[in-house]
Amino acid sequence: MPELPEVETIVTTLAPQVVGSVMRDVEVLLPRAVQAGEDLLAQKVPGMRVNRVFRRAKLLVLELVGPGASPDDGLGPLFLVFHLKMTGRFFVHPPGTAPLKHTRLIFNLLPPDCKNAKADCRRLFFDDMRTFGYCRAFYGPDLKKWSFWAGLGPEPLETSAEVLAKSFKKRGSSIKSALLDQRTVAGVGNIYADEALFMAKIHPAAKASTLPTRKLVNLAENLKAILQRAIDECGSSIRDYRDAHGNAGAFQNSFNVYGRKDQPCVTCSAPLQGAKIAGRSTVFCPNCQTS
């Protein structure tokens, strides 16, 4: 469920709790949660310091640097890249906290500037009920070679509506499928795709490449606005999403279409229609949204 606004909120709530801390070690409770760089987690991560937490698309990244005078061993920072998929969460627990039912990875964190490797460690849990989420560890050059990372499209909030519109225009698929494709635009999932299409009055099944450019620019402007509003409200909590303090978001209260199948359209009161488009449940107003 975490899409761009939710991952952004997790980054801003997690960063103050972990930046500056040193990794003592990593406990892998579910081996398949680590999809790349198992050896790096076991051998390189211990002793490295969390330098930065950032987001790219729906991915949350911990940037780690080495200790002392040789900050990076000549290989640059080590990146722990997480995809939360539907149910991934982060939470920092006090020393000694036992794993929860759905805890998949535990990062034991020494306090900043701690010289005592036996000090009590706070424990950063990566929990994921449905086990779709994953962690991959890379040094920078290998991260750039990862095809999914390399293929990510523009960050919608750091790009103009015109650039996004051009990206939509190139797709031969439905506009909904284009929005969900991370190569077209990074970080959009099912919720914000439906909401942006409603705001732009575009039918989700409309073919992207045949929509007028002005409608695509308008869609991009609405997408940017809605993502920013969702970030301002700390994301949307449908079922499982919580930030790194355990708090829910508020943007779910502003949905116009997502989860509102058969309910009246906020604009024209016609019943909202549900459909399967691009393999995803889709809700739209058959009256307001056109091709």
Add this chain to the structure above:
DNA sequence: TCCTCCCTGTTC
């Protein structure tokens, strides 16, 4: 470009 599959808890 589209379809199926992965996975588990919740809802009907």
Add this chain to the structure above:
DNA sequence: GAACAGGGAGGA
């Protein structure tokens, strides 16, 4: 006890 939620890999 089936349907559903859904991002992305992989195959058709």
